[in-house]
Amino acid sequence: MQDFLTYGIYGTAIFLMLLGVYAVLVKRNLIKIVIGLSILDSGLHLLFVAIGFISGGTAPIFSPMAIESANKMVDPVPQALVLTAIVIGFGVTAVALALVIRLYRHHNTINIDEIKNLKW
Amino acid sequence: MKKLLIFGLLIFIGVEILDVLSEVPFGEDRMKVSNFYLEKSPEVLKVSNVVTAIVVNFRGFDTLGEVTVLFLAAAGIGSILYRRRSVHTELNPKRTSTEASNIVQAGAKVLFPLIILLGAYIFVHGHLTPGGGFQGGAIIATGFLLMLISYRKFFVKHSGVTWIESIAGIVFVGLGLLGMVYGGTFLENFLPAGELNSLISGGIIGIIYIAVGFKVGAELTGVLDTLLNISQDEE
Amino acid sequence: MMNSKISVISKLFFTWLIVFVLWLAFTTSIEIYEVLTGLFISFIISLFTFKSFTSRGLKGLSPIKLIYVIKYIFVFLIALVKANFHVAKIVLSPSLPINPGIVEFESKLDSDFAKMILANSITLTPGTLSVDVIGNRFYIHWLEVKDSDSEVAFNEIAKQFEDVLLKIYS
Amino acid sequence: MIVIEYLAYFLITLGAVFLFLGALGIFRMPDIYTRIQAGTKSSTLGAMSLVLGTGLLGFVSFTPGYPWLIKTIIIVIFVAIANPLSSHALARGAYKDKIAPFTKENIDAYQEVEKNIEEEMEDAK
Amino acid sequence: MSYFFIIIISIIAVGAILAFVRFVKGPTAADRVVALDTISFMAIALMVFLGFVLERFIYIDVSLVYAVLGFVGVITIARYLEGGI
Amino acid sequence: MVIADPIYYIVLPLLTAFLLPLFGKLYKPLIGIIPGFVFLFLAYMSVILMIDIRPDNPIITKIAGWTPPFGINLVFSSFSGFIASLISIMGFLIWAYSYKFKKVGFDDSLKYFILLLLVVTGSIGIVLTGDIFNLFVFLEITGISAYALTALYRGRDGAEAAFKFLLIGAFASSMILLAIILLYTQVGTLNMAEISVRMHEVDLKIKVLIFILFFVGFGIEAEMFPLNGWVPDAYSQAPGPIAAVFAGMVAKAGIYALVRIIYLMFDLEGAFHLLLIMGVITMIIAEVVALRQEALRRMLAYSSIGQMGLIMIAFSFNTEQGVFAAIFLMFNHAIIKSLLFLTTSFLVYNTKTKLISDLDGFGKKMPLVSLLFGLGAFAIVGLPPFSGFWSKLYVLIAAANQHMEVIIALILSVSVVEIIYYFKVISRLYFRKASEEIPIQKPSLNSSIVMIVLGLIIISVGVYPDLITGLIENATTSLLNKDLYIEKILPGLAEIIN
Amino acid sequence: MMNSLFLLLFILFGSAILSYIGHRISETLGNIIVVVGAFSASIWFFVGFETPAEFSYKIADFDALWSFSSYSWIFAALVSILSPLALLYSTSYMKGKERLGTFYFNFFLSILGMIGITMSQDFISLFIFWEIMTWSSYLIVIYLGKDVEKVGIKYMIFSAIGAYALLMGIVLINREVGSLLIEDAFAYFPQIQFSTQLLIGILLLIGFSIKSAMMPLHVWAPGAYSNSPMSYTAVFSGALSKMGIYGLGLVFIRLLSSGEFTLINEIFAWAGAITTLMATFYAIIQDDAKKLLAYSSIGQLGYIIVGVAIGTELSIMAAIYLAILHAAFKGNLFMAIGAVEKQTGSTDMTLVTGLIRKMPLTFFSTLVSIIALAAVPPLGGFVGKWMLYQSLLASEHFFLIIVIFTASTAAFLYSFKILYSLFLGQEEPEFKNIKEAPLPMLIPMILLSLFLIVTGTFPGILFEPIANGMKYLGFNDVNWNMSLLVNAWGDEVNLQHVSMYIGTIFIVAFIFISLKNRKRTRYVTTKDISTSGEIPLPHENLSFKLNFYKPFERAISPVMKKTMDSIYDEIGNGLNALFQFIRYIYSGNGQGYALYVIIFFVLLLLLKNQIFGL
C-alpha cells in the first residue's frame, strides 16, 4: 500500500510534469506551449504538496470546532511554499499569454515554427 | 523521429526522478523547522491557520516577493500589450452576436456580489480558516472575470485598480517597516497577538493578509481585464 | 426624480442586507468583531454592485412574495425529483429511449431575473435544457420531444413555473 | 433527531447514486446536448443532495451543529443557481461552436436563429 | 460509519471513472468540459463529506471555493466556444 | 531602525515600485525622478556598508523577528555585499543613463521604471538572501521583469525574444523548484546555512540529482551552454540599458546563485569539474559564434556569454586565486559590458540596420560614443592598461597554479578570437568612410556622463587595480570560508540542529 | 621629486595627450607640441638622468621594477634616437591629413610602450607596455583605412597570438618562480623542471619572434609596414620590431642558457635564415617601394634573429650591431620613400622615376642607406655582416652561411632596383615640377645618413654600449678595442681598415662609371616610341622596369607559389566555415533551445556516475 501510494502519487506528479514538458517541446501552437508550462507547474505543485503529507494528518489549522494537536497535522511549509509557487506560476503564465498575443499581432500566426526572425 | 527522441528523453528523466523519489516514501513525517511553526503559530502568534502564519509571518518575506510577482505580471502585461483607445467606445460589429445570453448575464449580476463576498470572507479569515489573501483575491478576480466575460461592455477602471494595488502594497511594506521601528526587524509582529481563533488575532498578520487580498484581487482583475480586452481588439 | 432617489437607497439597502445575511451565514458567528466587519464589508460590496444586483430593491421583501417564493421552491423541488427519476430510467435502460430536439416558446415574463429563474428551473428539471433566450423566446433542448408546437412545449415545460413567477414578479 | 440522521443518510446515498447516474449519462448519451441534459444536471442534483445530507449529519453529530447546516445550504443554493447557468452557457456555446444536436425527427427551432445571426454578420462585413 | 463511507466513495469513484472516459474520448471540447464539470461536482460533494468524516468543518469553505471556481471556469470555456472571448 | 540596513535593498525599490503609479498620477515627471533617488540612496548605502564589512563580520538581517533557520534572513557578507553593491551602483548608473529615455514606439516610462526597479531588486535579492526558496522567489521576480523588459519595444522582435527567454526560464524555475522540493524532503529546512550543515546526511544519489537540477536551473540564468539560447535574442531586442542590466546584473545574479550552491551548499568535488568543463565549452562556443555575427548587439551578447564562461572557469578552480579572479571578472564584466551596451545603444540607434557593416565612419559622427566603445572593447579583450587586463591575468595565474596549461591556452586562443571581432568593429568605426550622411541622434548629457563615468572606472582600475583588489580579496575570503558563514548565521548551531 | 624614469614616461604620455589636444585646436600647434615633446623626451633620456635610476612599486600584489639594464639601454637609445627624428619628419609628411591628433596620440603611446618595455625589469610591466605598444601601433596601421580588414586584422591576430604566448609564458614563470621580476626568473629558471622550461622558453620565443616578423609568423608585416604612414613605419620597422629582438636576446641568452636547448637555437637560427632568404626574394619581385622595403625589413630582421639564436658572443654582438644599423638605415629608407611618396604621390617603382635631379638630398640618403643595407663597405652594414659570418664560421654553421650569403647577394638586387627605379633612369614629364622634400623631412634623413656614415667609418663608436649590454647578458669580458676584433682563426683584423680599403675601391669605381656614362646618357620618356622597334599602343608604359627581374621571378616562382599567406588564409577559411557551422547551434527556435535544456539535463544524468563518482 505504501509503495503503491509512493509510486502512484509521485508518478502522477512526474507524469504531469513530463506531459507539460512534452507539450512545450512538441506542440507548435504557442497557446498549447503555454498550457504545457502550466501543466508542468501543476505537476510540480502536486509533488510539493504530496511530500508534505503525513499519513493520518489533517490541515494545519487549529480551528475552534476541533482543536487539533500539532502532531496530527501535515507539514504546513510545503503548503505555504506551493501557494507562492502557484502565484508565481500564474504570473509567468499571464506574461506568456500576453507575449503570445503580441506575437500573434506581429506575425499573424501562433505557430512557433513561423516565428523565427531572430537566429544565429 | 524527433517526437520519439523527446519521448525517450522524458521517459528517462521520469524514471530517474522516480527512482530518487522512491527513497522519499509518501506520507512520512519529515518535519524539522515545521515543528517549530506548528508550535509557535498558535502559541506566540495566536494564528490558528499555520499555513497563514508561515505565509505572512515566518516566511512573510517570500510573500512580499510573491505580491511583487503579481504586481510585476500586471505591469509586464501592461507594457507588453499596449491598449488601443477605441476598445470601449466602439464594439466590433462582427462580435455583437457573441454577447453572452441574457440568462448568463442575469445570473452573473446576482452571483457577482456573492462571489466578491466569498473572496472577502476568505481573506478576512485568512488566519483562521483555509485560504487567505491570495485565495480571497483570486476569488474576487474570479467574480470580475464572470462579469467581464458576461458583459462585453463591463470594464474595470484601471485607475481604481492602480490605487488599490498601490495602497495595499504600501500597507504591506509600511507595516513591515513599522515592524522595524517597533520590533527591530522588518515585518516583525508588533501588534498584540490577541486570542487564538478570534477574528482580531495574529497582530499584523490579519491586516497584511487583507492588504494582500485587496492587492491580489486588484492585480488579477487588472490582468484579466487587459488580456480580455486586448484580445477583443484585433489588428 | 424622488422615486428614483428612493429606489437607489432601497436597492442599496436590499443588497446590503442580502450580502450581510450571507456574511453571517459564511461566518456562522455573531461575535461582535465579525458582525461589524461583516457590516462594513457588505456595505462596501453593495456600494459597487447594488445597481446591477437588484432592480426592485427592498420591494422584493414583501411577505406575500416571500410566500410565493416558498411555493415556487416546492413546485420546483417536486418537478425536480419527479423528472430526475424519469431520467434515471432513461439512462439505465439499455435502449436509451430518447427523441431529442430543440423547441421554442414564448414567455410572458419581462424581468431578466425572472427569465433566468425560469430558464434555470427548466434546465434543472431533467429532460429539458435552456439553450438560449432571445427577448421573450425560449429555446429549449428537450430530451423527449412530444410535440414541436410551441404551445404544447410551453405547457409541458414551463407553465407550472411561470405561473408562480408571474405572481412574484408582478 | 434520529429521523434527521436517517434522512441524512438517505440524502447522502441518493446523492452518490445520482452522481453516479450523471456520470453514466455523460458516458452513454449520444451528443453533447443530451450529455449535458442527463449528465451534469443529475450530478448537480447528486452533489446537492450529498452536501445537504452531510450538512444534516453534521447538524446532529456536532455541537454546535448549526454551522454545518448553514454552510452546506449555502453550497446547495450556490450550486442550484450556478449549475443550470453553466449548463445553459455550455449548451449555447456548443451550438455556436457549430456542434449540431443529435435529433431523430430533425426538430431544431434554434437553427433559424443562428442562420439569421450569421447573415447579419455577413452584412456587417 | 467507515463502511458507509467506503461505499459512498466507491459509487462515486466508479462514476468518476466513467466521466473520465468521456473526458478522454471527447470528441468535442464541450464534451470534455461536461465530463470535467461532473468530476468537479463529485469532488465538491466528497470534500464536504470528507470534512464530516475527518471532523474538519473548515473543509466546507474549500468546497465552496472550488464550486465557484468550477462554475466560472465552465462559463468562461462556454463563452470561448461561442466566440465571446 | 537604522539608516543602513540590507533590508532596504529589497524593501525600498519594492515600495517605490508600488508607489510609482500614484506618483505618476500626482506629477508625471516624478516617475523618472523618484527611482533615481532610491537608486542613489542604495548606492550610497552600499558604500557605507562596504566600508565596515570584513569577512568575519557579515551583517545578518533577520526578518519578522525570527532567527534563522526559522525566519528568512539576508546575509550581507563581503562577497554578497560586494555583488549587491555592484548591482545597486550599476542600477543607479543605468537609471541616470536612461531617466529621460524616450524613443519612438516607447512612451510608457512608468512601466519601464517599475520593471527596472524590480529587476534590480530581484537580482539583489538573489544575492543577499540566505534562504533557498526565497532565492527562487527573487529569481522569478528577476525573470519576469526581464521577460517584460525584453519585449518592451514595440517595433522590434522583442516578443519573440521574450517568449524564448520565458520558455527556457520557465524550465529553469521548474528545475530549481523541483530541486528545492527534493532538498526539503531530505533536510527539512530551507535555510542555506542549515542545508549546508545537513548536506552530509543526504544520500549521495539524491544529492547528485538535486545538484544537477540546481546546476541546470541556475545555469540558464548564468548563460551556460547549451542553456543560453535566450541570451543573444534577449540582449539584442531589449532596450540598450536593459541589455546592460542583463549583462551586469541578471547574469551576475545567476552565476552568483550557481556559485553559492556549489561552494556553500554542496560538498561535491565533481561539481567543480563539471563547472570547469561547462565553462570551457560555453566560452569557446560563444566567442566563436560571436566572431560570425553581423549585428553588433548579438555580437556583444555572445561575447557576454563567453565572459560568463570564463567566470565559470575561474570559479571552478576552487582556489583562492581562482575565486579572486572570478569575482574580479564579474566586476569587470559588469562595468565594461554595460559600457559597451550603453554606447552600442546609440551607435545602433543611428544605423537603422543594427549591422556592424553599417558603422563605417561613426568615429567621426559620434566621437565620444565611439571612443568609449573602443575603450570598452580594449578593456573587455583584456588589453592593458584597462581593467579587463587584470582579471584576465588573474584567471591565467589561477589556472597556471592549478597546472592547467591547456585551459590557459584555450582561454588565450579564445581571447584572440575576441580581439578579432572587437577590432573589426573598431576599425569600422574609425578607419572607414561613412557611406552616406544620415542625421545623428547625439547622446544626451546624462547618458554621456554615465558612459564617461564607466570609462573612467575602467581606466582607473586598469591603471591602479589596488582600488578594487582589497574588496575582492575580502569577498574571496568570505566565499571560501564556509564555516564562518554558517557560524555567523546559526550561532548556536548544535543547540538548534539537535 | 618625481622619479626620472617615471618622468620620462610622463613626458611621453603628456606629449600624447597634449598633441591630441593641440591637433584638435590647430595643426601647427599640434606639430609644435609633437616636436617639442619628442625631443624633450629624447633629451631627457640621454642627458636627464643617471642610468642606474630605479623605480620599484607594487601593482595588484606584483612586485614591479623599472630600470634600464645596460642591455635594454641600447634598445631604449635606439628608440630615443629614431623616434624624435621620425616625429619631426612626420610633422611635414602628415601635413593636412585627418585626425592627426589620434595619430600622434598613438605614435607617442607606442613610443611610450617601447621605452616602457626596455625599462621593465619585471614581466608584468613588460607585458603591459608590450600591449600598449601593440595596440597603439595597430591603430596606426589601420589609420589610413587601407585594406583594414586584411592588413589590420592580420596584424592584430598575430600580435595577439604573440602577446598571449608571452602572457602564458609569464604566468607559468610566475607559478614556477613565484615572482615576476626578470632577475628572479633568470636566477630560478634553471631549477625548474625541464619540460616546463622548454614550454616557457618556446612560448616567450614565439611571443618575441612574432614582433620581429620571423617566418612563418611574418605574414602580418609586409602589409602593416607598407600600410602605415611612412613616418611611423620608420619607427615601426626601425625600432618597434627590435623589441622582439630585445626579448629574444633575453630569452636565448639568459633563460635558455643551460645548454640543453641547442635544438631550439638551431631551429630559430634556421628560421631566421630562411626568413632572410625568402623575404629577400619577395622584396625583389615587388613593384611598390614600400612593399619592397617592408620585405627587406623582414629579411634584415632575419639576420639579426640568426645572430641572436646562435647565441655566441660574437653573434650576439653582430645581432645588436645590425639591429642598431638596421634601425638607422631602414628608418632612413622609409623616410626617403615617404618623401618620394609625399612629393610624387606614388611609390610605385614602375611609375616614379628619374628623381635624382629633383630630389638630390633624398637620393643621397637613400644611397647611403642602401649601401649600409647591402653591406657594402665602408658603411656599417659590412661590419655587422662580417661579424655575423665570423660567428657562424666559428660555431661551424656552414650551411647557414651559404643561405645567408645567398640572401645577402640577392639583397643587392632589390637595393639596386629601388635606387635605379626611383632616382635614376628616364625622367617623366609628369614629374617635371617635383621639388625636393621639405626641410622637416630632410633634416632627419640627413642626420640618419650622417649617423650611418660616422658609424660605418668608426664602428667602434657602437661597440662600447654594445659591450656594456653584453655584460648584462653574461658575456663579461668582450674582447674589443675600438676597431679591432678577433676573427675565427685568431687573427686580429682591423675592421676599420678593411672597411675603408674596400670602401675606397667602391667609391672610386662608382665615380669612374658615373663620369664615363655621363655623356652617353640620353633622356627619353617611358612613352617614347623611339626606344623600341615595335609599334606601341598609345600610353603604354614601355619602361623596362615593368619586368625588372622577370627572369628571376620566373626562376623562383615554384617556391613562391604556395605562400605562407595562402596557407594562413586556408586555415582562416576553414576555421570560419567551422565557426559558421557552430553558429547554427543557435537555431532561433525557442523549442529547440528548450530541448537543449532537456538534453543537457539528460546528459548530466547519464554522466553523473563519471562526474560525481557515485
Ligand code: NA
Ligand atoms: Na506565500
Ligand code: NA
Ligand atoms: Na491561508
